[in-house]
Amino acid sequence: MNLGQAVNRSLRIKVIVLTLATTIAALALSALGLVLYDLKAYERQWSNDLVTQAEVLARASAPALSFGDRQAAEKDLSVMRVRPQVLAAALYGRDGVLFATYVKPGAEAPEFPPTPAPDGYRIDDDELVLFRKVVENGEPIGTVHLRSIYQPWGRLRDYLTILFVVMIASLAVAALVSGWLQSAVTGPILEVARLAREVRERRDYSLRARKTTEDEIGQLVESFNNMLAESGRRAEALRLADQRKDEFLATLAHELRNPLAPIRNALEILRLAGDDPAKAKAARQMMERQVVQMVRLVDDLLDVSRITTGKLTVRKSVLDLQSVLRDAVEIVKPFIDARKHRFEIDLPAEPIAIEGDRTRLAQVFSNLLNNAAKYSDPEGEITLSAAREGRDAVVRVRDKGIGLAPESLVSIFDMFMQVDRSLERSQAGLGVGLTLAKRLVELHGGSIEVVSDGVGKGSEFVVRLPLTYGRLEAGRGDREPGVEGRGRRILLADDNVDFVTSLGELLSARGHDVRIAYDGAEALRTAEDFAPEVAFVDIGMPKVHGYEVARRLRSHSSTSRALLVAVTGWGQENDRKRAREAGFDRHLVKPVDPGDIDAILDSP
Amino acid sequence: MDAVNRTVAKLRWLAAVLALAPALTVHAQQATEPAVKAAFLYKFSGYVEWPASAFPAPNSPVVIGIAGSDEVAAELEKLVPGRNVNGRAVLVRRVRDAESVRGVHVLFVGRGEGGARALTRAAHLQGALAVTEVDRGLELGAAINFVPAEDRIAFEVSLDSADKSGLRISSRMLTVARRVVPRL
Numbered sequence: 001m002n003l004g005q006a007v008n009r010s011l012r013i014k015v016i017v018l019t020l021a022t023t024i025a026a027l028a029l030s031a032l033g034l035v036l037y038d039l040k041a042y043e044r045q046w047s048n049d050l051v052t053q054a055e056v057l058a059r060a061s062a063p064a065l066s067f068g069d070r071q072a073a074e075k076d077l078s079v080m081r082v083r084p085q086v087l088a089a090a091l092y093g094r095d096g097v098l099f100a101t102y103v104k105p106g107a108e109a110p111e112f113p114p115t116p117a118p119d120g121y122r123i124d125d126d127e128l129v130l131f132r133k134v135v136e137n138g139e140p141i142g143t144v145h146l147r148s149i150y151q152p153w154g155r156l157r158d159y160l161t162i163l164f165v166v167m168i169a170s171l172a173v174a175a176l177v178s179g180w181l182q183s184a185v186t187g188p189i190l191e192v193a194r195l196a197r198e199v200r201e202r203r204d205y206s207l208r209a210r211k212t213t214e215d216e217i218g219q220l221v222e223s224f225n226n227m228l229a230e231s232g233r234r235a236e237a238l239r240l241a242d243q244r245k246d247e248f249l250a251t252l253a254h255e256l257r258n259p260l261a262p263i264r265n266a267l268e269i270l271r272l273a274g275d276d277p278a279k280a281k282a283a284r285q286m287m288e289r290q291v292v293q294m295v296r297l298v299d300d301l302l303d304v305s306r307i308t309t310g311k312l313t314v315r316k317s318v319l320d321l322q323s324v325l326r327d328a329v330e331i332v333k334p335f336i337d338a339r340k341h342r343f344e345i346d347l348p349a350e351p352i353a354i355e356g357d358r359t360r361l362a363q364v365f366s367n368l369l370n371n372a373a374k375y376s377d378p379e380g381e382i383t384l385s386a387a388r389e390g391r392d393a394v395v396r397v398r399d400k401g402i403g404l405a406p407e408s409l410v411s412i413f414d415m416f417m418q419v420d421r422s423l424e425r426s427q428a429g430l431g432v433g434l435t436l437a438k439r440l441v442e443l444h445g446g447s448i449e450v451v452s453d454g455v456g457k458g459s460e461f462v463v464r465l466p467l468t469y470g471r472l473e474a475g476r477g478d479r480e481p482g483v484e485g486r487g488r489r490i491l492l493a494d495d496n497v498d499f500v501t502s503l504g505e506l507l508s509a510r511g512h513d514v515r516i517a518y519d520g521a522e523a524l525r526t527a528e529d530f531a532p533e534v535a536f537v538d539i540g541m542p543k544v545h546g547y548e549v550a551r552r553l554r555s556h557s558s559t560s561r562a563l564l565v566a567v568t569g570w571g572q573e574n575d576r577k578r579a580r581e582a583g584f585d586r587h588l589v590k591p592v593d594p595g596d597i598d599a600i601l602d603s604p
Numbered sequence: 605m606d607a608v609n610r611t612v613a614k615l616r617w618l619a620a621v622l623a624l625a626p627a628l629t630v631h632a633q634q635a636t637e638p639a640v641k642a643a644f645l646y647k648f649s650g651y652v653e654w655p656a657s658a659f660p661a662p663n664s665p666v667v668i669g670i671a672g673s674d675e676v677a678a679e680l681e682k683l684v685p686g687r688n689v690n691g692r693a694v695l696v697r698r699v700r701d702a703e704s705v706r707g708v709h710v711l712f713v714g715r716g717e718g719g720a721r722a723l724t725r726a727a728h729l730q731g732a733l734a735v736t737e738v739d740r741g742l743e744l745g746a747a748i749n750f751v752p753a754e755d756r757i758a759f760e761v762s763l764d765s766a767d768k769s770g771l772r773i774s775s776r777m778l779t780v781a782r783r784v785v786p787r788l
Contacts, residue, residue, distance in 0.1 A: 063776045068756055
């Protein structure tokens, strides 16, 4: 027997048992009432009957009593033979003395009471005992006494036997009827159960249960079908997401691998032609481009993880939209130029104030521009425009590139979605840019949408951001990092030898006094004599980790006032909090932007 | 010790006397034949139906005439005060001859009466229930005749005689009669 039959059986049996239990309860209750009533009626009828007998007997035997004729009296009593229930009868004289008796033939002679009791009957064990005065001519002349069988239990037994038979018959009929009718109730449920099993076994969400009734079961069937449809949609969505993720991983591997070959080549060139400044410069520039590309990829990757874990946040301040757009253009301009596109920028003269995260918004617009450049054939046309429209600031990025099919207009914003994978790999990216852009715009309380007349007809991305009336912050990036900055005592502690050495050289070149340590213990030893003003400390170091280093530096008198900067691969809020608690003033996430280090060193 | 024994013996004696007393009393009550016959005469009137003309008024008494037995008459006189038959009081009258049978409803002719036949005939004429206590009493014209039974007094009934007096005797009474002479 498989599981399905068990389910079948149990539900069917439940319905039948339900019917039978109801029937039994109803029958038992009515039977109880009937039996109680009958017992009472039995007693009343029986006693009435006996009283009548006694009455008749009293009248018949009155002359015998009157004339003291014992024989006649006994003859009168013997009439009771026709009443087999009467076990014994007796007549008492006027003086209360036993006068005549009758005992049912074959019955054991009872002990007659020596004197009669007052009129009335009583139940004595399983006998009904009755006394009745004989009155003749208005005078009491004696008493009739009757003893009769009184066995309600026998009657009760008969009754229960009949009841039992009736009940069995009723149950049989009820079982038959409910067995016949229950399919109307259980049928559709069993159908749903069977279907659910089939869906589970075949993973086929296109199956549907037949809806046969409009009652709750019909609703159940309908809900079940809806859930199936929903499950099917979700399963499909999951499958697609999984597929895109696989493709993303393949792309990612490829994208990360791509810049390595040129970098290795450049290193080889440097090794072979180290003396030739022109060749060395070209090689260095190539490496820089590739590194920028790799950093961008890894940044995207980090953003992906932030989106999926819901930890993407923005730090808002009041901004001038034009300057943000200029930042974006600055990032993408080289790529647009390389593709030889015609690029038009149409920005209003007066500033448009919005509230947002400068870096993140620049990332959004550079992304859109980058896409426009990427998905247009060389020498295409790209337009960037901004305007106020009602309460919104609206930014449009238009191109005459490959366009979008209508069905892609929504899914283009899904994670890992790329329109054309046949494009040159170096341009392909990871397919997270638009997802990221959409999330970021939404975090700013805005919206992003795309319009396209179709494949090959170009596309236009429209970003709407709410206007604000706050005070604009001072523009950033106007100030060049000063080589001539005041020289400081700087301690660098990191076990990544390449990173720390290169950073050390960079800082030394800018006039700072730099010491380098490759683990926590060494950092502490160095700090003791050196007493640095600023310390960049890696968290994940051997021997003594960064948090401990920070705590000790804080507790030591010569370094207690030093500016402590944590340098980690982890930028989550938790990590920042832990760093603050350990005594760090600032927190930098690898890869470290030299601009950030300059900003820290320039701060008073 | 001795005193206790004596007391116990006395108590036993007392208990025996007390236990026997009711039996003695009953025996005494049942004893005399005239008393039983007097009671029967009174009771007979309850089972006999007289024509309405037998009574001057609806509440006229039932008159029981006694001839030839002073003992029965005396017992009856003791018995009837305060009693009634079908709402009628009961009177006892001593009867000497056929003349005085007039107005009598039940006539008892005792063994001591010589002219039984004349009296029963008078009873027939007067519509009275004639009762005798002799052998072949019914043949003398009595409607009821006392006969001795083993330990008690029984009676026999002649419906024929009762018919002659214009009386109906209840069939219930006949169930106790020793012998019933049917109507001719």
